[in-house]
Amino acid sequence: MVPVTTENTPEDAGVQLLVPLKPLALAKSRLLAGRGSAGHFELVTAMALDTVAAARRARGVASVLVVSSDPELTEAFAQLGVEVLPDDPADGLNAALRHGDEVLRSRGVTRVGALQADLPALRSGELGWALRSAGTDRSFCPDLRGDGTTLLLAEPHRPLEPRFGPGSALAHSESGAKTLLGPWESVRRDVDTEQDLNAAKAAGLGPLTAARLNPGE
Ligand SMILES: Nc1nc2c(ncn2[C@@H]2O[C@H](COP(=O)(O)OP(=O)(O)OP(=O)(O)O)[C@@H](O)[C@H]2O)c(=O)[nH]1
């Protein structure tokens, strides 16, 4: 009998996700009120750590590379064995992602994606589902409001070409990306405001964010 061999194509290797983060003193400014800067730093860090932990467990994710120049975040991710690539925060989000994309592609990575760091209710199974639905197409996931973007996937062997910022869902759609809509609400549930945080809490937060919000439990 002829042995059946299944050869892995580069596309089977999964996507390498970039997760960008501003310096903590600048990030998630709408969550600062009523917390003080220490509490705010801890909350933003916990949300990012929960997001990355869930992403790393998702089927179809080969690895996560955080892009940040913040020393505290760099230390927190290093402790989990997550690589952090420094950027120049003066250049902004899309420049940080282009930098990460170039670095990954120079290492021979086939497929790059970008995931927002503010998804503390992210479920690995739902991210895996969204990735499967993307296939090998350039694709993006709009946030629950519909105007922003939480996940952008390049085609294999193609640059990421990020268009994050106000109205990014439309910008990504106009760039030829397929819209990923399906039963993966947690991939779309970004947290910008206190109201978003309450909604994420109701949906089920990751452990670090939950502990930060309910220290006694
Ligand atoms: N590495 C890096 N990440 C960035 C940069 N600018 C924004 N980000 C990250 O990209 C995501 C979206 O950024 P923004 O929408 O500008 O800001 P935000 O932190 O979500 O929140 P607000 O302060 O409330 O506007 C957040 O995770 C940011 O930390 C940048 O220059 N470098």
Ligand SMILES: C=C(OP(=O)(O)O)C(=O)O
């Ligand atoms: C930058 C974006 O996200 P947000 O402002 O919601 O963090 C975006 O959706 O493109």
